[in-house]
């Protein structure tokens with residue numbers, strides 16, 4: 450029996466007249482890759498932001514490692530994001546003024562690791578993702594595919610237990626998208642990091658272990674018939 | 677294309693004569709290949725023999741086209757089972773899937789569920805291919821990618837159709 454790492458129940462989130470979430474449930478098990486699929490505007494990103502502690506739901510419960518996240522103080526929640534979670538978004542969101550190496554080292558620096566040690570580990574991660582050559586470049590000087598690999602390195606460098614990825618390949622062509630997904634899933638597997646992956650692309654979702662579908666702010670789980 | 681089950685779905689919506697059944701089938705599903713009368717009556721006699729349909733009225737005169745057919749309880753169970761079972765993922769499924777969606781709407785079942793079940797089955801197969809691809813050589817990658825792109829196209833169709841179900845329901849149901 451596997452214990453859930455994160456459990457969300459009956460999440461509701463309203464923006465003005467829009468019910469972005471209207472009763473969403475989800476469970477993430479340690480080490481698994483879970484895909485969240487569904488049409489545009491169905492609430493995938495809102496769901497991801499809620500369970501990642503970026504957005505507070507209007508109602509519902511989110512338990513991370515047995516602790517109710519919605520009841521945490523803001524500072525406790527941001528500490529959790531920094532130490533336990535990693536993030537990759539559609540557009541890398543790297544800091545433009547820093548080199549790629551410094552970007553990857555940043556999460557370690559924020560967790561108090563000394564500069565030299567942090568940059569050494571960052572360099573190892575760039576090598577693992579096969580983008581060592583961009584270490585000294587700034588994000589504006591690298592391709593979209595290289596930038597996303599740097600973003601994956603930055604998300605995993607602090608060895609989070611849970612990685613949140615929202616359309617991580619959304620801006621890439623097929624070849625680069627495949628490379629990012631291969632690297633992301635194999636590195637996460639090595640660390641035992643669970644991944645919550647938002648995507649509307651089936652080929653990307655096929656890198657997951659299972660999927661849930663969001664429609665009109667509600668989650669549906671369909672279990673494929675065993676063959 | 678599963679003619680037998682398609683007939684059953686059409687008969688569940690309402691009892692029909694053989695010629696009426698052929699016309700309904702051709703109109704909705706037979707665009708490029710209308711059925712022969714031989715196929716129609718062979719299929720109906722098989723369904724009769726298996727107890728999935730029954731004759732619920734005969735008009736005076738001669739010939740098989742006088743009989744009116746109705747679905748039996750066993751037939752309804754058969755349709756339900758067929759709709760709930762996903763098709764084996766392979767390219768060019770669209771005729772069967774389309775027929776399932778239309779028949780689910782005609783018989784008041786959940787067409788969204790038909791689509792979701794199929795999507796789950798497609799993804800399960802795509803996962804297997806992706807696993808094979810990431811552990812294989814370049815030849816494996818290319819072969820798996822070919823299948824993956826085709827299956828992805830099916831999935832996009834499933835998604836688009838799911839988004840158009842209300843519209844389709846309004847068009848196919850009287």
Ligand SMILES: Nc1ncnc2c1ncn2[C@@H]1O[C@H](COP(=O)(O)OP(=O)(O)OP(=O)(O)O)[C@@H](O)[C@H]1O
Nearest residue numbers: 464467468469488489490491492493494495496649
């Ligand atoms: N900050 C916000 N303010 C107002 N409305 C919002 C906000 N965020 C999301 N919404 C609305 O909530 C609904 C769900 O949005 P969300 O971004 O979660 O969808 P999504 O499934 O991620 O879509 P996409 O695939 O296009 O990224 C949409 O109708 C959206 O317009």
Ligand SMILES: [Mg+2]
Nearest residue numbers: 493494495615
């Ligand atoms: Mg989104």
